[in-house]
Amino acid sequence: MRRWLLPALLLAALVGAWQVAASTGVLADLLNLESFLIPSPVEIAEALWTNGALVFENAWVTLREIVFGFLLGLVLGLGVGFLLRPFETLRLAAYPLMVASQAIPILVFAPILVVWFGYGIGPKLAVVALVCFFPIAVATADGLRSVDPEAIKMMRTLDASRTQLLWRLEAPTSLPFVFSGAKIGATFAPIGAVFGEWVGAESGLGHLILQDNALLNTSRLFAAAFLLAAMALCLYGLLALIERRVVTWR
Amino acid sequence: MPAKAKEFAAAKPFPFPDYAAGAGVAIRGLTHSYADLQTIDGIDLDAPAYSALGLVGPSGCGKSTLLELISGLQDPVRGEIAIGDSTDAPGRLDHCAFMPQRDLLLPWLSAIDNAALALRNRGVRRGPARLEAGELFERFGLVGFERAKPTELSGGMRQRVAFLRTLVAGKPVMALDEPFASLDAITRAEMQQWLAGALEADPRTVVLVTHDVEEALYLCDRVAVLSARPARVVEELSAPVPRAADRDEAVTDPEFVAVREQALQALHEGMR
Numbered sequence: 001m002r003r004w005l006l007p008a009l010l011l012a013a014l015v016g017a018w019q020v021a022a023s024t025g026v027l028a029d030l031l032n033l034e035s036f037l038i039p040s041p042v043e044i045a046e047a048l049w050t051n052g053a054l055v056f057e058n059a060w061v062t063l064r065e066i067v068f069g070f071l072l073g074l075v076l077g078l079g080v081g082f083l084l085r086p087f088e089t090l091r092l093a094a095y096p097l098m099v100a101s102q103a104i105p106i107l108v109f110a111p112i113l114v115v116w117f118g119y120g121i122g123p124k125l126a127v128v129a130l131v132c133f134f135p136i137a138v139a140t141a142d143g144l145r146s147v148d149p150e151a152i153k154m155m156r157t158l159d160a161s162r163t164q165l166l167w168r169l170e171a172p173t174s175l176p177f178v179f180s181g182a183k184i185g186a187t188f189a190p191i192g193a194v195f196g197e198w199v200g201a202e203s204g205l206g207h208l209i210l211q212d213n214a215l216l217n218t219s220r221l222f223a224a225a226f227l228l229a230a231m232a233l234c235l236y237g238l239l240a241l242i243e244r245r246v247v248t249w250r
Numbered sequence: 251m252p253a254k255a256k257e258f259a260a261a262k263p264f265p266f267p268d269y270a271a272g273a274g275v276a277i278r279g280l281t282h283s284y285a286d287l288q289t290i291d292g293i294d295l296d297a298p299a300y301s302a303l304g305l306v307g308p309s310g311c312g313k314s315t316l317l318e319l320i321s322g323l324q325d326p327v328r329g330e331i332a333i334g335d336s337t338d339a340p341g342r343l344d345h346c347a348f349m350p351q352r353d354l355l356l357p358w359l360s361a362i363d364n365a366a367l368a369l370r371n372r373g374v375r376r377g378p379a380r381l382e383a384g385e386l387f388e389r390f391g392l393v394g395f396e397r398a399k400p401t402e403l404s405g406g407m408r409q410r411v412a413f414l415r416t417l418v419a420g421k422p423v424m425a426l427d428e429p430f431a432s433l434d435a436i437t438r439a440e441m442q443q444w445l446a447g448a449l450e451a452d453p454r455t456v457v458l459v460t461h462d463v464e465e466a467l468y469l470c471d472r473v474a475v476l477s478a479r480p481a482r483v484v485e486e487l488s489a490p491v492p493r494a495a496d497r498d499e500a501v502t503d504p505e506f507v508a509v510r511e512q513a514l515q516a517l518h519e520g521m522r
Contacts, residue, residue, distance in 0.1 A: 150350045153323050157348035158368040158419050168367070172358045249357035249399065 015041045039219035044226065047219035055208070055220065059227045062205040065121060065193040066231055069128020073185055077133045078178065081140020085170070086162075091141065102134045106195050114200040124196035124204070131192040132185035139181025143174025176250055179243040186235040190228045272299035273334030273345050273422040274455055275320060280329035282315060283480075289315050290326070291480035297472070299422070302449065302456035304466030304489075306513065307476030308521050313459040314351075314427055316481065320457055321346040321425045333423055347419035349426045353412035355400035361411045362387065362396040368419035386414050390448055406437040413445065423455045430465065442468055443497040463513045464501055468493070475513055477520030485516035 021027040022040035031038070039047070048055060080098075084091040106127055113123035147170050155169050197206030205224045212221035275297040282290040289312035297303035307313050318324050320331055322342030330337055333345040347368070355364045362383050363370075369379035380396075387396055392410055400408055409429060416424055429445070430438045442465055449456060449469075460466050466473045467489045475484045490505040500506060 148354065150352065151354045151356075153318070153321075154348060154350050154354050155367070155371070156323060157321055157343060157346060157421075157425075158371050158415070159344075160367075160371045164371050168371070169356065172356070247358075249401065 037216065037218055039222055043219045044222045047217075048223040048226075051220055051223070055205075055223060055227065058203050058205050058208045058224070059231075061203045062190070062193050062197070062228070063231055065124040065128055065196065065204065066189045066235065068121075069125040069192060069196075070132050070186060070189045070235065072125055072129035073132025073189075074136055074182060076129060077136025077181065077185070078140055080133070080137040081144065081174075081178075084137075084141045085144040085166075098134060098137060101130070106131060106192060107199070110195050110199040113196075119200050119202065123200070124193055127196035128189050128192035131188040132182075135184040135188070136178065136181040139177045139184075140174055143177025144170050146177065147173045176243075176247050179239060179247065183236055183239050183243075186239055187232050189235065190232045194228065272455065274299040274301070275303070275423060275457060276330075276332045277320070278330045278332075280316075280319065280326050280331060282312070282319060282324075282326045282328075284315070288480040290319075291482045292329070293476075293481065293483055295474055295483065295486075297423075297455055297457055299455050300453045301472065302458060302470040304470035304473035305457065305459045305476060306461065306463050306466045306473055306517060307481060308478050308517070309461055311476050311479050311520075312481040313461075313476060316476075317348070317425045317427050317457065317459050320423075321348045323348070345421055346423040346425055347416045347421040349412055349416040349424065349429050351428045351431055353400070353408040355403075355408055355411060355415075357400050360397045360399060361392070361403065361407075364400065365411055365414040365418050367415055383414065383418050386418060389451060390414060391444075404437075405433050406441055409433065409441055410444065413448065417448070417452060417454075421454075423457065426456060426458045428460050429458075431461070438462075438465070439497055445469060446497070463510055463517065467506060467510055467513065468497060468501055473513060475516040475520060478522075484520035485513070487513055487516075 018027075019041045022035075022038050023042070025035045028035040028038050080094075084094060109130065110123065110127050113126050117123045117126065151169055152165065155165055160168060193204070194206035194209065197204040198210060201207040205228055209221055209224050212218070212224065275295075277293055277295040280290055280293040281288070293316070295303065305313050305316060315324070319326050320333070320342065322333075322336075322339040322344075325339045331342065333342045336342050336345055355361075356367070359367075362380050363376075365386065366374075366376075366379040366383035369382055370376065374382070384396060387393055390410065392407070392414070395403065395407060395411075398407075400411070403411065409432075413426075413429065416426070430441050433441060446469055456470070458466060458470055463473075467487070471489055471491075473487045473489060475487070476482065477484050487509055490503065490509055493506070494500040494503065501510075
């Protein structure tokens with residue numbers, strides 16, 4: 001109950017304060033801005049209501065990019081994490097490269113991806129997968145390495161083969177780590193999708209935000225941002241729910 | 251071979267390596283070092299089939315290493331260890347089940363699935379493996395805890411499940427590394443009596459490492475007192491027989507007390 005009630009109360013308080021500050025013009029005066037540039041929550045809701053079809057159409061595009069990109073990143077991250085486990089030399093060689101790949105701003109990469117893969121969903125998936133991949137791969141590799149060496153000895157005297165060691169001991173041990181990585185990846189995914197759309201897209205929430213920014217249509221811009229945040233929250237919540245189902249021993 | 255062991259071996263529907271034959275442990279001229287540090291210095295020891303050998307020594311003397319060498323988890327630098335006819339590490343690993351100091355029960359498996367791990371590793375399906383392990387739960391007073399997760403079990407219970415896991419492996423030799431060190435004194439005494447009963451019901455060759463002289467003398471037929479590192483055998487003692495069935499009675503027996511004093515003295519000598 002507290003898990004839901006407390007965030008809901010805080011959110012309501014913040015939205016309420018925002019509503020008062022925006023509708024009375026206090027916030028606009030404070031920032032020395034035109035009052036239409038700072039929409040109130042009610043105006044944002046109105047924008048969402050009147051532009052519903054358009055916003056949700058674009059949201060659907062972005063949602064697909066986020067979900068499929070995330071899944072792609074998950075598969076890649078798990079794959080690399082598991083691959084690095086048995087090969088210590090490979091891990092040592094690949095780790096700095098993986099870190100370096102994350103240090104390059106995604107905005108630098110994204111335009112090249114558009115050149116390579118065109119304006120379709122391809123580059124967006126690539127960007128989302130790229131930002132999700134790293135936390136998952138690192139978490140998986142670290143999780144697999146966190147296995148108690150005594151437990152490995154115990155399993156060996158109980159006749160476990162290398163594969164059985166992996167599936168019966170190492171993989172379950174790493175599961176909580178994998179979920180942590182996936183949850184971090186889930187919060188990155190919408191950012192990746194928006195960046196992917198900014199460098200070249202005909203639809204999507206990122207595309208819509210770019211348009212609204214140019215049109216100074218701030219209430220719809222905020223509505224789109226709100227949906228993006230909601231998507232990240234839902235993906236995170238879904239992962240947390242699966243985690244609680246699967247990782248019952250924590 | 252005791253009748254009960256024969257019965258148990260005959261009842262197994264899956265192959266047990268050399269179980270029916272039993273196997274002793276023979277150690278000759280064993281010397282081992284870790285990096286430049288010599289940990290074991292020329293040890294000769296024997297544990298005939300179905301006997302229990304206790305290894306007592308000051309902490310850090312290399313007892314656990316010795317156990318890993320016997321189990322075939324490592325190869326010694328010099329000397330020979332034979333379990334039955336096997337002298338190579340993989341062969342020893344085939345004949346030896348290892349019970350670590352901490353129970354290391356896998357938290358995602360129920361008690362019975364933990365106990366059945368060795369069977370599952372050998373390719374037995376989950377159903378038959380549970381059936382097999384379940385029999386032992388009945389025989390060793392763990393009925394009703396089959397489906398419990400390790401976190402729901404007390405320290406003593408966890409240790410019992412860990413022991414059953416070692417037992418279910420069906421290896422002729424069991425290497426126990428301070429199995430009750432983490433338990434409180436009362437539970438430990440209780441577990442010692444339980445283990446004595448379990449080994450009587452299901453005899454194996456046991457090598458027990460402990461720092462508790464009383465535990466070693468109560469549970470083992472022979473006890474080797476080891477020196478501080480590098481470990482060598484200071485003295486070998488025979489536990490007084492016959493022992494009373496009740497642990498408290500057994501350990502207060504004058505003869506037992508005398509041997510215990512002797513062991514403690516040897517332990518002090520070895521520390522110097």
